[in-house]
Amino acid sequence: MKPEEANQLLQPGYLPFEAGYQRLDNGILLVAARSSLLNVKGYMIDWWFSYVHTTEQYKQWHPQDHVFSDWIGERGTGRYIGGTHIAYERLGGETVHRLKINFLPPSELLDTGRFAAAGVSTAIHARLGEAGAPGWTAKMVHFVRDTPYGCEMRSRFWLGCFAENNLLNDYETRVRIYPDETGKGLQQHCHEEMSILGQFLPELYRAHHP
Template sequence: MKPEEANQLLQPGYLPFEAGYQRLDNGILLVAARSSLINVKGHMIDWWFSYVHTTEQYKQWHPEDHVYSDWIGERGTGNYIGGTHIAHERLGGDTVHKLKINFRPPAELLAIEHFAAAGVSTAVHARLGEDGAPGWTAKMVHLVRDTPYGCEMRSRFWLGCFADNHLQNDYDTRVRIYPDEVGIGLQKHCHEEMSILGQFLPELYKSQHG
């Protein structure tokens, strides 16, 4: 599934590929993860992305992999779209990746008018790049469907979507910048951090909202 095919996520049930990584025919490295979060609803996920800011908060999300956090743009208002998260983190290995994550309207990727029919409670969409470097190198989405037990999050990362920089959107460049081992580490990291989030988010949300 390429980024322009992301509306496949709005189909009922599940797709054949829901977890792991695969190399697409254009060289993009697609990473997928699925997480079940108990007693967490989509609106709480949406709130979390508008809340997390400091390094201390970010480390709570994944004490081992998360190293540093800051935010550029509007904060503390419940709105995170348009803002940029500066996130230094490990992705399943020893290397610390210094990332900038710019949150974008979900409508840029998905047909949001079909969310209700698809049971989607929220979607978090962003483009990613290297902190301090020009442009962007990847896209991501966390699609959330509420369930009787809480919610499920289906995550997709498209590594190798180059924009506003000197990198060419060709097969060889994408493989060079994002080798397969990045997919292995990212899938592991995403599953771990969302599992950890599910452990503390219900109580944190309650403490903030009464």
Template sequence: MKEIRTDLTPQEKQKSYAKYFYEPIAEPNPNLIEILKKGPMDPAKALMPEDINKLLDPGYHEVETGYCILPNGAGYVAVNNKFPGVTVDMINWWFAWHALEDMRYMLWFRKGHFGIEISEEDRRIILDPNTPMVKKFQGRTHYVVEDTGGGVEDIQISFLSPEELGFDMDRFKPPAVGTVIAANGVSQPRAGGPKAPAIMLHFVREIPGGVEFRSRFWMGYHIIDKRPVKLIPDGISIPIQAPMGLAFHNVEEYSNLAVILPRLYKEMEGKIS
């Protein structure tokens, strides 16, 4: 079992980007935190995973930030995080670059990110200069040690392409969408308990002055053969604390990344090594 790391090694501290780990964590977006503090949203206003192509429509959904338990017992999270001064290229680069080293994942959000691993095959693909940037995360699997709001978990994040998610690829282009970061996740609490499946979807769109993440999570689901499948048994309901904790965590980690990423990308010159 991978250790829970809360500080950098002497060797890591020598790296130029170690400074980001030690910076004060950015204040979570107060507008989003205020919305979440009001309690669960109306489940009738959730986006069901069968309807992800609605994200390609212009404008916004009635609820872009909230959490709830769906009528079928699955958990749901929506968050709209803004990234001023960030580009789609920066986002694609980040999800390739940070998988290569514990400290890169840790500096993203040191309060809840404790380590990351990938296979040697995935490392080779990521480091290959001929691999297109999006394929440096799509099709790759990250094994992370993370606290998403309910205690430390070991999480397997198997990233998917837009095609695998079931997006209409004829419509999948700017300005409707810039990139999508999505995966089937399986989390195992360190404290014990059953493994928990989830679909993670970050739908990234350009906005004036930056990009926005229209994030959606369906806890209890996976994408299988381009379709969402509920994996939790009928009659079982995920505790509301799970989507609530994830929603707050999402705001925290992405508020911090939004502050770090423009400077880090410039310093690394957008290169993968």
């Protein structure tokens, strides 16, 4: 599934590829993860992305992999779209990746008019790049459907979507910048951090919404 095919997530049930990583025919490295979060609803996920800011808060999300956190843009108002998260983190290894994550409207990737019929409670859409470097190198979405037990999050990362820099969107460049081992580490990291989030988010949300 390429970014322009992301509306496949709106289909009932599940797709053949829901977890792992694979190299697409254009060189993009697609990473997929699926997490079940007990007693967590989509509105809590949406709130979390408008809340997390400090390094202390970020480390709670993944104490081992998360190293540093800051935010560029509006904060503390419940709005995060348009803002940029500066995140230093490990992705299943020892290397610390210095990332910038710019949040975008879900409608730029998905047909939000179909969300209600598809049971979608929220979708977190962003583009990613290296902090301090020009442009962007990847895209991502966390696609959330509420369930009787809480919610499920189906995450997709497209590594190798180069924009506003001098990187070529060709097969060779994408493989060089994002080798397969990056996909393996990211898939592991995403599943771990979302599993951890599910453990503390319900109580944290209630503390801020008595």
